[in-house]
Structure formats: structure tokens, C-alpha cells
Amino acid sequence: MRSSPYIAGVLLMLTLGLLNRPKVPAMLILLAAGFGIALFDKPELLSQLHDIKPEFVIPPFEWQALTLNDLWLGLILLALPQLPLTFGNAFISIIEENNHLFPDRPIKERTVALSTGLMNVWSSLIGGIPMCHGAGGMAGHIQFGARTGGSSIILGCILLVAGVVLPSSISTIFQLFPSSVLGVILFFAGLQLALGSRDTSSEKADRFIVLATAGLAVWNVGIAVLFGILVHYLAKRGLLEI
Structure with missing residues (x-):
């Protein structure tokens, strides 16, 4: 600002x-x-x-380029330092926030943990960045009127299409x-x-x-x-x- x-x-x-x-x-x-x-x-x-x-581009398979050194560095320099923030913001907070805002549609710890793990496995498979169900993201959606998971689906579809169809134009x-x-x-x-x-x-x-x-x-x-x-x-x- x-x-x-x-x-x-x-x-x-x-x-x-x-x-x-x-x-x-x-x-x-x-x-x-x-x-x-x-x-x-x-x-x-x-x-x-x-x-x-528009240009249709399928993300390449990235796991084949990983080495044991990459995994070790990722664990020590990325995963462990990020763990407290992710655990607080993207696990505890998101569960509390959702269950307070939508008591008729509660979520459980196991569901969030499995969802976060699966989407990060998939993201790393195609060279993507780490992702989470952040409490801040939900707060932003709620503040601007979203009341169902449809808002996340719409956003996800837009980003997916942009990444696959307009990869070289994203910066523009x-x-x-x-x-x-x-x-x-x-x-x-x-x-x-x-x-x-x-x-x-x-x-x-x-x-x-x-x-x-x-x-x-x-x-x-x-x-x-x-x-x-x-x-x-x-x-x-x-x-x-x-």
C-alpha cells in the first residue's frame, strides 16, 4: 500500500x-x-x-531429477524450519477457523493432514511449490463473501488453466x-x-x-x-x- x-x-x-x-x-x-x-x-x-x-504445456515429471542430497537439504533447510508455522497456521488454526465458522460442516485433523500431504506429494511430482490450507487464505475468502468450497474450486480452476495454457505469459x-x-x-x-x-x-x-x-x-x-x-x-x- x-x-x-x-x-x-x-x-x-x-x-x-x-x-x-x-x-x-x-x-x-x-x-x-x-x-x-x-x-x-x-x-x-x-x-x-x-x-x-495460448500454448498447451504439460508439466514434466520432476522426481527423476531428485538426489539424496536434495532430499537431505530439503528436510534440514526447508521442512524443519517451516514445520512450526505450517503446524500452527495450516493445521491447528484452519481446523479451528473452519469448525467455528461452519459448525454444520466440521473437518477433522486427519482429513487436513492427509489432504495437505497428498497435494504436496502431487505438487512436488510436477515441480510445484509447497502448498497448505492456510487460515489466512480462508479469512480472505470469508471477508470477501465466500461461504462454500466453491470459491476455492473456482480459484483452483483459474490457476490450473493459467499454468497449463498460459505458462509463458504469467508474468505479464x-x-x-x-x-x-x-x-x-x-x-x-x-x-x-x-x-x-x-x-x-x-x-x-x-x-x-x-x-x-x-x-x-x-x-x-x-x-x-x-x-x-x-x-x-x-x-x-x-x-x-x-
């Missing part, structure tokens, strides 16, 4: 207003705004997008997502995660104001104060639903 503070500030307030209207797709509007900002900042991006050509496509827009999305996802899954109440609104103001103060104290006053005003008049 610091890369374009004025744009990020406007998008922050716009998103705050859109999130109070469940029928309005805040995420799609944010992404559309991001596309417009990216094309305005980089006019040459339009011609680069026009030159994109990623330029359509300015860092200021991504910052706003992550800001609200982080707030949702920090707030916890409490019922809508004045306490939750107060927690939102405190956390949001503190987070913005790291970026700009003046803007944080103005934001806190404005949001407090909206909450007191029942115009803010979190």
Missing part, C-alpha cells in the same frame, strides 16, 4: 463501503480497479496482453494486479483473521476499529487517525457491519 498511498487509501475506503453490501462483489470491483490502474500506469501492458498466445498477467490493490486485499484478510470469528456485535466493530487503526498507523499515523475517527462515526450510527 505504501507504493501508492493515495490510491490505496481510496481503495481502502471503497472496499470498506462495499463490504457492507453483500450483494456487491467487492473483490471483483477491486480487481477491476486494479486492472485499470495497471493499464494507466503501464500503457505498454495493453499491447503485451494483446500479444498473449500478474502485472494487472498492482501492489497497492493487493495490499488492500491483504489488509482486510488480515483484519478478518485478527478479529476472530465472533458474532456481529458492537464489540466486534470496536475490535475492528482498533486493529485497523493500529495497522494503518504502521503505514501513516495521520491517515490512521482520520480513518479511526471516520469508521468510529460510521459504527456508532449503524452504518458499519463487520
Whole structure:
């Protein structure tokens, strides 16, 4: 957000207003705004997008290139240091978050462990990166309106098609997502995660104001104060639903 503070500030307030209207797709509007900002900042991006050509590429089998040294280094330098974070964020937290938000659709530790293991085995097979069911990802989906696993399926299909059909154009496509827009999305996802899954109440609104103001103060104290006053005003008049 610091890369374009004025744009990020406007998008922050716009998103705050859109999130109070469940029928309005805040995420799609944010992404559309991001596309417009990216094309305005980089006019040459339009011609680069026009030159994109689909090409079907099947990921190669990568296990045959692995050596015992690779496995040893991966265990010592990657797996063990990552274990505490993954165990907390992608195992304990995701189970608690899901079961609190969706008590009618609970998940078990065994299910999450097996799912995480299987998808990482498959990912490594074709040269992919490690993956997990992160609590932050679910918080972001919930904050912007997702209520079923269909959101993850839609996202997965889009990424799968992009990786298989547009592998050499990914870097160009990623330029359509300015860092200021991504910052706003992550800001609200982080707030949702920090707030916890409490019922809508004045306490939750107060927690939102405190956390949001503190987070913005790291970026700009003046803007944080103005934001806190404005949001407090909206909450007191029942115009803010979190």
C-alpha cells in the first residue's frame, strides 16, 4: 500500500463501503480497479496482453531429477524450519477457523493432514511449490463473501488453466494486479483473521476499529487517525457491519 498511498487509501475506503453490501462483489470491483490502474500506469501492458498466445504445456515429471542430497537439504533447510508455522497456521488454526465458522460442516485433523500431504506429494511430482490450507487464505475468502468450497474450486480452476495454457505469459498477467490493490486485499484478510470469528456485535466493530487503526498507523499515523475517527462515526450510527 505504501507504493501508492493515495490510491490505496481510496481503495481502502471503497472496499470498506462495499463490504457492507453483500450483494456487491467487492473483490471483483477491486480487481477491476486494479486492472485499470495497471493499464494507466503501464500503457505498454495493453499491447503485451494483446500479444498473449495460448500454448498447451504439460508439466514434466520432476522426481527423476531428485538426489539424496536434495532430499537431505530439503528436510534440514526447508521442512524443519517451516514445520512450526505450517503446524500452527495450516493445521491447528484452519481446523479451528473452519469448525467455528461452519459448525454444520466440521473437518477433522486427519482429513487436513492427509489432504495437505497428498497435494504436496502431487505438487512436488510436477515441480510445484509447497502448498497448505492456510487460515489466512480462508479469512480472505470469508471477508470477501465466500461461504462454500466453491470459491476455492473456482480459484483452483483459474490457476490450473493459467499454468497449463498460459505458462509463458504469467508474468505479464500478474502485472494487472498492482501492489497497492493487493495490499488492500491483504489488509482486510488480515483484519478478518485478527478479529476472530465472533458474532456481529458492537464489540466486534470496536475490535475492528482498533486493529485497523493500529495497522494503518504502521503505514501513516495521520491517515490512521482520520480513518479511526471516520469508521468510529460510521459504527456508532449503524452504518458499519463487520
